[in-house]
Amino acid sequence: MTSFSIGDTDFLRDGQPHQVISGALHYFRVHPDQWQDRIRKARLMGLNTIETYVAWNAHEPRRGEWDATGWNDLGRFLDLVHAEGLDAIVRPGPYICAEWHNGGLPNWLTAGERSLRSSDPEFLVDISAYLRRVYEIVAPRQVDRGGPVVLVQIENEYGAYGSDKAYLEALVTLTKDAGITVPLTTVDQPVDQMLEDGSLPALHKTGSFGSRTTERLATLRAHQPTGPLMCSEFWDGWFDWWGGVHHTTEVDAAAADLDAMLSAGASVNIYMFHGGTNFGLTNGANHKGRYLPIVTSYDYDAPLDEAGNPTAKFFAFRDVIAKYAPVPEELPTAASPSPTLTVPLTPVGAWTDAPAADAATETPRTFDALAHLSALARYDVALPPTEGPGLLSLEEVRDLAWVQVDGQPIGTLSRTRHDRTLRIPAGRTLSILVEDQGRVNYDHRLGEEKGLLGTPTLDGILLTGWHSTPLDVAEIARTLAARTDAAEAGSGPSAWIGDIPLDAPSDLFLDTTAWSKGYAFVNGFFLGRYWRNGPQRTLFVPAPATRAGNNRLVVLELENLLAPHAELVAGLLLGDTEE
Template sequence: MPSLDTLEENDGRNERNSVLGKSCEIVDGKCLPYEVNGLKLPKRLFAFRSKFYLNGRPFLILSGAFHYFRTLPEQWGDRILKMQAAGLNTVETYVPWNLHEPYDGMIHFGGRWNLVDFIKMVHKLKMKMIIRPGPYICSEWEFGGLPSWLLRQSTIKLRSHNKEFLSKVTRYFSRLLPLLAQYQYSTGNGPIIAFQLENEYGAYVGGIKPSEKTSYLLFLKSLFKTYGINELIFTSDSSGDIGKSRLPGTLMTINFQTQATKHLNELKTLQPDRPLFVAEWWTGWFDHWFEKHHIINLESFEHELLSIIANNASINFYMMVGGTNFGFWNGANNHSIESGYQPTITSYDYDAPITEDGRLSNKFFIIRRILEKLSQTPLPEPPSKSHVIKPRSYDLTPFLSLSKLVKVIGQLANYQTKSNYMLNMESLDVHSQSGQSFGFLHLQSHCPKSTKQLLLKGVVRDRMYIYVDRKLKKILTHREEPTNIIELSGANEQCKIELLLENMGRVNYGNVLNIQHKGFLEGEIFADGVKIKKWLHTVIDFSEEIIEKIANEESYVDHSLPNLYKTEFNLDDKIGDTFIDTSDFGKGIILVNDFLLGKYWNAGPQRTLYLPAPLLRNGKNTVVVFELEKNITKLKFSNKPMLGKVTLRA
């Protein structure tokens, strides 16, 4: 008699039946699990012939991507109930490694983005769950979810069978996977029905041989088994890459946006007589700075969804719920020399059916109409709209200049480093020897007062402001030539040189992951031909320590730029969502009640930052703006998002 694993992996017969999870074998009036060749199908999600089974019954996966780390926990329940109201039965999420191991060896799954709390919320609301634990996730997330401290070790080769890399992955997975195993569907204690192995690995080259890629995936799969993962495991790739990360006995799934029938036939050809699953059906797209806001044609959207259903395919709507790249968590792309470096914006609205701020778009109602007809049962009504507060404005005043901020941070332990060389962020001995991951790096030194010319050599990653005696002389970016000249008067007041470097987001996709160091790489500055040394490095990453420190500082009025601006105001009416209008701002970041909301930039497309209601308080509220390029005077709240001029993607 064949084993269940053999049936799942090798059965070659085709079968068509109801796949809505309501069919079963009726015996004596009772609905019993199916039997195949004398074997009762297991409780877990099981891929057999052309469909999935759950509890032994045919099951169509109707899933939506909802990232717990892009929505505040207080709003999780609202978004999941809206997913139910659209007709979905499953929630899918990535798990970012760098969020849960921010410093080398310091692994945690609690705090604001509590993974277990999210899983329990999904289970409580009677939804199934798919987990994509990485170690690499892409997701337009900083460094694709990989911790930046991996770059400190030059021998590490990311996403490969490299010994040092696997050692770090094993340590992390030894904590993550047993935690997830407790909430597997087959245990009866949780909602998790499936796990993805790595992420779009077929597209990754990275100088890795095919045999090494297979070894890497097999190693990850062995960790899944070692740490108790018993649910269905699958790989996920886009059209053209499907099959390049193929493993025996592991279900392949496909990602696409249009031409559904064509791509599903591609999957069917490579993997006949297995269930079809679109692991990512892209409901919209993400935006980079300087671009327009991407949206999807609604007629095309409906047509493709109907095509997927007509092919009896399971589906994961990516994204079902839009979100926010809070703080410094946005990623970037760098596909080619022509397109160059393209950091992703703060909003991850994605033109999703459920928007960044929880509104229901036209796509939501298209999905609901189609899935309600498919299920032939009424769907629950979605929760009511969230309250939005009325537009208002408050005065902003200068709070701390850059030079004062550097002095304040210098009072903290281990945030400053002296060196004769310019160090990149990752090589700094801060945060338990893990380097600097995000934010800004300030460097300062002096040149002779008689200096007439500064010669700069090095590679900027990603944006560098150059000041001499507190006056901005030049802004260099990722695209600039490695050699630049700044002319001076030869009668400088102090000839104090300051560099402010910004990490605008590490690349999250492609074959350049191993070279995502940030700073003025191999940087040198010469004053009239003499190399400048004795650089003081100050980390300005707005860590909890820094935020707490500046919150207790007295205002130091100075109108020079960059500057921290501050406003305090009382909210006595009903708290609600709002949007900070950044139209009159230049470039910088915003903190609300000590929470780092995110980045803004007048490069667009987005002109507002979504401010969720849970971040506001009845009574006193404090907003701090770190503005790099403009003098600003007003903080304005809007009652609607402004994500920029639109462009059709499909």
């Protein structure tokens, strides 16, 4: 069996110095039928290792309902990495950040008052059960047992969050007790305090950065005086948020920084090699004074684009890697052209008007109180008699609300805009449709409740007797997919269906420019969110989600379609850049 260890200056593979040249590829952001293609392309770029996070909330969205099959089949993913002749790095968290909703922590774990990412006994009980399940998959696939896994990371950029050494020690004990024998690492930004707080003497410290390589490796070396230097997150791009721009990095500059890394003898994990997609409702959000939800695309301006096709950065990085390691002569084949066509859409009626199912409560119930994992909830309350308009005030809306009085749209309230008040006319019933736009994935806002917080007031008078109705958008889309009868497209949320004719399964690019805001599905596959707020303009449809013949498209629009059709275009449209 192969050995992998940490020497005085290098990683040692069977006792010989070894430079890790890795790329991040998250199995949960790529259709399982396309894992092998992406892994193979990593090898063709010259990588010798694949790194992945493990997303706890993908595996266990509800307490006790553990799933390691299909999209969550981490074992199969690692086996495919091994079959391609590559090593693997596993980063199980339990916190991962990753611009993934709630930083990878399940909603049930973060709900309520509890101390997260700490040595709190209650928290340790839950993460112990999680890590044992992950390590049941990882342990038999370690390199010293004939598998691909060479490194396992403890926590993730913990120095940016806390300094609870007892917590880190508990994670190490859990990991070793579960049979993990490969070297254990931590990662933090090259800031003295973060590197000090985020690790233990027995763990190998690595850095996360995307530029100023020489300077940052020197900072890392000051905190990790022996062993190999490693940048475990070499940021070669960046993520996007709704209302922003599409972020890109200059190819030559990124290649030069990679060159500096490898020429210094440092190991590297390129974050990302292939970003993939925040399919469904899996996007996270940032909040550093202003709430900014992440878009559906996780293209990241990576060497492989969102659809898995090589970019200029792929070939520039490949040229750099070839200076330091063997690179296969073979190049990836060009992608087949994607079909371009216009598909008419038929309205099939309103879709957010499900009858209230619960008894009235004094205050609105949050998504968390409802144990609701989908994107929407509707809140209805009887209005007191009044002769004229009144001022509706909310404690906080998380994250975007559409307000109606007696079925008539009045306006919106946005967390991003810091909205709290709206003048509404007299009426009988107030309805507020609230969207969870993505849970914050960073810092101390993990686990924030979603929905309407507190008790709304009208001209200072408490509004009580609320009906809180959770709306499962995926289930609604499944029900509507079978509809054949048309309905009138009224104002407000409306559902639309259409059929995409294909000669064979194919990657598709669904242009959402003529739509406003909502969710799209193909053959029941949840593509994700769209929003005219941009920058993203296309939703990526992976070929395995399609079939020869008609492919049923369901669009759940929250506002209005500018044109009742769907456009399939030739490639990704990810929005304007800063250049």
